[in-house]
Amino acid sequence: MTFSERLADWREKLRHRWMYRRGDGSASPSASSSGAPASEAGAAPSGAGFGARLAALAALMNRPGAGAMAKRALIAVLVFILFYYPVGMIVVHKVDDDLDFAPGPADSVEGGSVAVSYAAALIDREVNRHSWTANDPFFQPGTMLDNMPNFQQGIMSALARFGFELTDQLGRSRGSSEADPDLQRAAGLLQYPGNVWIWNPSVSLAPRASSESQYRDAREKLLAYNRRLASGTANYDIRADNLMATLERFAADLGSSSALIDRHVTDEAGSFLDTQADDIFYFTKGKLYGYYMVLSGLEKDFARIIAERGVQKSWNEMMDSFRKAALIDPWVVTNGAPDAQFQPNHLAMQGFYLMRARTQLREVSNILLK
Numbered sequence: 001m002t003f004s005e006r007l008a009d010w011r012e013k014l015r016h017r018w019m020y021r022r023g024d025g026s027a028s029p030s031a032s033s034s035g036a037p038a039s040e041a042g043a044a045p046s047g048a049g050f051g052a053r054l055a056a057l058a059a060l061m062n063r064p065g066a067g068a069m070a071k072r073a074l075i076a077v078l079v080f081i082l083f084y085y086p087v088g089m090i091v092v093h094k095v096d097d098d099l100d101f102a103p104g105p106a107d108s109v110e111g112g113s114v115a116v117s118y119a120a121a122l123i124d125r126e127v128n129r130h131s132w133t134a135n136d137p138f139f140q141p142g143t144m145l146d147n148m149p150n151f152q153q154g155i156m157s158a159l160a161r162f163g164f165e166l167t168d169q170l171g172r173s174r175g176s177s178e179a180d181p182d183l184q185r186a187a188g189l190l191q192y193p194g195n196v197w198i199w200n201p202s203v204s205l206a207p208r209a210s211s212e213s214q215y216r217d218a219r220e221k222l223l224a225y226n227r228r229l230a231s232g233t234a235n236y237d238i239r240a241d242n243l244m245a246t247l248e249r250f251a252a253d254l255g256s257s258s259a260l261i262d263r264h265v266t267d268e269a270g271s272f273l274d275t276q277a278d279d280i281f282y283f284t285k286g287k288l289y290g291y292y293m294v295l296s297g298l299e300k301d302f303a304r305i306i307a308e309r310g311v312q313k314s315w316n317e318m319m320d321s322f323r324k325a326a327l328i329d330p331w332v333v334t335n336g337a338p339d340a341q342f343q344p345n346h347l348a349m350q351g352f353y354l355m356r357a358r359t360q361l362r363e364v365s366n367i368l369l370k
Contacts, residue, residue, distance in 0.1 A: 088141025112226030115297030154286020189218035318360035325353035
């Protein structure tokens with residue numbers, strides 16, 4: 001038998017198998033004898049029950065081509081879900097600890113506060129450019145992330161503390177004047193939780209203000225204050241005691257973070273599976289990074305005070321400790337026993353630099369007091 005004859009034979013066999021498959025739509029003998037049309041032989045009667053309808057649906061799916069299309073569609077959906085979250089997580093994930101970051105033209109106001117410009121620029125970067133992930137709903141890939149959301153919320157925690165200091169100390173004239181309305185509003189907005197999406201049925205059926213919208217409004221208030229400061233209609237009291245009070249508040253906040261690290265290391269060090277260690281690590285990392293950026297701006301705002309009090313050397317050492325703490329970035333955060341030989345404890349290492357930076361904040365504050 002020649003090859004062409006074999007091919008014709010295979011084709012004929014395939015045609016017969018296709019024609020005589022069950023549910024191919026051809027009329028059964030009973031259907032033909034009853035005179036029912038072939039197209040209606042597999043259809044369920046209008047008054048048929050649920051079981052009959054399921055049988056009719058199964059027969060429809062079993063027709064040539066229909067089952068294969070359904071299977072392909074199901075496989076396509078499964079493949080999409082399988083790749084959607086991992087690939088989306090890789091695309092979205094961004095822990096931006098760039099220490100050379102500086103405010104752009106949209107956030108800088110000539111004659112305004114450089115520290116305020118840094119705060120506004122950080123909000124814009126994390127909320128608008130990188131996308132805020134801490135409140136991503138279940139259908140977005142960011143909901144599967146935890147390092148980036150904690151890092152972003154750590155940054156916002158530092159900016160919220162700075163906003164409070166602007167309202168209470170730096171933006172008032174010796175604490176006796178009225179609080180600046182823009183700063184007061186910005187400080188309140190920065191305190192807003194970072195995990196609030198526009199809708200949460202467990203809380204309310206009505207839409208709510210999302211975290212991003214609140215932080216964007218806070219940025220606008222900070223920029224409005226800076227513009228008024230540049231025009232001479234707002235206060236920014238550049239005095240040594242104001243800087244000292246601000247540094248003391250920063251140090252107190254870092255003390256709270258060190259207590260959190262200490263408690264977790266004490267309770268969970270050496271655990272085989274510690275799912276909270278990386279959350280604490282990246283939240284603290286974000287806070288240290290946020291403070292580093294704000295302090296970079298305060299250094300420029302208070303350059304005259306720093307030079308007059310001879311604080312520059314101690315200030316540089318303090319910034320170097322913040323820099324080292326903010327740049328710690330292991331592939332996997334582990335919380336090993338403090339005396340472990342092979343499993344490091346990244347929280348303890350981070351806590352060391354945090355406490356060093358906190359101590360140096362107090363040293364600079366003491367020098368300013370003299």
